[in-house]
Amino acid sequence: LVSSTYTVSSHLFNPCELLLCESIQMATASRNVLATLSAAAVPLASWRWSNCEDKVSSSSSTRPRTNDGKEVWFVQVVHRHGHRTPFAITPSMAEPGTPGWDATWGMCRVVSDPNKGVRPPAKAGAGAPLTADVDSPDEAGKTFSSCMKGGLTRRGENELYQLGLFLAEQYLIDNNPGIDPAAGPCQDTMKVMSTRTKRTILSARSLLNGMFPEAPLSELEKSVKLGPWGGAEIVIPNHFRCDRLRQLFFETKEQWENSITGQSVQRRIDSYREAHGGKERQSVIMNLDPAMALRGAGKELPEHMSEEFYQELKVASHEIVDVVLGKSSEELRRLSMGPLLRQMNCEFKARMDGSSQLRCVIRSAHDVSVTGVLTALGISTHGWPDFGSSVIIELLRDTKSGEFSVHIIMYDGVPQRNQKLVDMTVSFESWEKVLQPIAIDEEEYMRQCKLPPGVPTPPPHAW
Numbered sequence: 082l083v084s085s086t087y088t089v090s091s092h093l094f095n096p097c098e099l100l101l102c103e104s105i106q107m108a109t110a111s112r113n114v115l116a117t118l119s120a121a122a123v124p125l126a127s128w129r130w131s132n133c134e135d136k137v138s139s140s141s142s143t144r145p146r147t148n149d150g151k152e153v154w155f156v157q158v159v160h161r162h163g164h165r166t167p168f169a170i171t172p173s174m175a176e177p178g179t180p181g182w183d184a185t186w187g188m189c190r191v192v193s194d195p196n197k198g199v200r201p202p203a204k205a206g207a208g209a210p211l212t213a214d215v216d217s218p219d220e221a222g223k224t225f226s227s228c229m230k231g232g233l234t235r236r237g238e239n240e241l242y243q244l245g246l247f248l249a250e251q252y253l254i255d256n257n258p259g260i261d262p263a264a265g266p267c268q269d270t271m272k273v274m275s276t277r278t279k280r281t282i283l284s285a286r287s288l289l290n291g292m293f294p295e296a297p298l299s300e301l302e303k304s305v306k307l308g309p310w311g312g313a314e315i316v317i318p319n320h321f322r323c324d325r326l327r328q329l330f331f332e333t334k335e336q337w338e339n340s341i342t343g344q345s346v347q348r349r350i351d352s353y354r355e356a357h358g359g360k361e362r363q364s365v366i367m368n369l370d371p372a373m374a375l376r377g378a379g380k381e382l383p384e385h386m387s388e389e390f391y392q393e394l395k396v397a398s399h400e401i402v403d404v405v406l407g408k409s410s411e412e413l414r415r416l417s418m419g420p421l422l423r424q425m426n427c428e429f430k431a432r433m434d435g436s437s438q439l440r441c442v443i444r445s446a447h448d449v450s451v452t453g454v455l456t457a458l459g460i461s462t463h464g465w466p467d468f469g470s471s472v473i474i475e476l477l478r479d480t481k482s483g484e485f486s487v488h489i490i491m492y493d494g495v496p497q498r499n500q501k502l503v504d505m506t507v508s509f510e511s512w513e514k515v516l517q518p519i520a521i522d523e524e525e526y527m528r529q530c531k532l533p534p535g536v537p538t539p540p541p542h543a544w
Contacts, residue, residue, distance in 0.1 A: 155476035163237025240469035245291020285445035320542035323530035423520035467494035
């Protein structure tokens with residue numbers, strides 16, 4: 082599973098804690114972070130990880146990674162978790178915990194319940210903020226166990242390991258020896274965040290293992306910082322805490338379901354279910370779920386599902402996600418991804434003005450996170466993001482003029498060179514112009530999430 086062509090000589094540098102925009106801007110007042118560091122002299126690829134001292138290798142062979150004469154000053158990565166087992170099961174599939182299930186999906190790595198002791202009281206009408214991962218009764222003391230529904234498979238771990246290798250080659254390995262393997266960790270240059278699901282936590286750890294294969298696994302585990310439980314998570318469209326977003330979701334989804342395309346697809350789903358013993362009517366996306374999991378594992382589609390029907394479900398599911406994330410609605414885009422885009426932009430600006438040493442943020446998340454970021458930026462990929470997909474947003478600085486630009490890249494699945502699904506560069510001014518009506522702070526977000534008095538609370542969110 083490990084490519085022998087990659088030889089990384091490096092050591093982990095721990096991610097920073099989550100910093101709010103305001104606290105980043107105040108950093109210079111509390112810490113003289115520029116005393117030993119000239120911002121213009123420390124391009125991304127030539128970091129030397131010590132205890133925040135002697136940041137630049139003295140080696141004359143160290144050069145910044147450039148893109149048409151531009152230095153990479155900051156990298157934002159939002160990625161989908163790796164391959165997982167399905168949430169929905171077709172009549173022909175084995176049930177979880179059975180020999181047939183284990184034969185199909187293999188064993189999954191055991192992860193302790195990330196939400197133990199942090200679950201808030203249920204919010205009336207809102208449902209659960211994320212899938213409630215729990216430990217199975219027989220997992221205690223085990224490294225691997227039978228996979229639960231939605232569990233990250235060994236294949237999924239490897240997909241994120243490969244993404245880590247790719248990121249290391251792109252941003253850390255170029256022009257080695259800029260990396261000092263003997264250096265200790267620097268706390269303030271990188272942060273890795275994960276939503277509170279086992280599949281995203283394991284994905285983040287696997288990615289870090291690919292980036293820093295010599296670092297102890299125990300240290301990699303500590304370096305993955307978990308986002309807040311449901312209520313304040315910004316890397317997904319947070320239907321749990323935003324009543325207005327949930328209201329818009331159901332209104333928009335219903336409009337699509339009542340369209341000619343929606344009704345045609347649902348009729349075909351119903352016919353398929355009735356012909357093959359399905360007991361409950363399932364949504365378009367839940368019908369696609371087991372098929373994508375099987376395909377992601379390199380296996381045949383569910384029994385009686387044709388390739389043509391599978392492709393139709395993929396197109397229809399992406400259309401639904403596109404519209405509910407705001408393809409045609411600025412309000413949906415703002416309430417879905419506005420807080421995250423604001424946070425990203427604040428991190429960019431803090432790097433530009435020298436008030437923060439942070440240079441890389443990796444967010445381990447979900448398919449709606451990848452699609453949500455692109456949709457909020459007005460970019461459509463016309464397809465469902467595969468396992469391990471990523472959006473990489475680089476802040477570039479022209480070495481001659483000093484002007485900044487933003488480079489947006491999207492890989493569908495594990496990155497392959499010269500196979501970018503999205504590859505766009507805009508000036509920083511244009512980037513901010515796009516964000517201006519969308520990026521939103523916490524106070525304004527919560528104000529816009531409230532429904533007027535007397536308006537019924539929407540039902541719990543469900544795809």
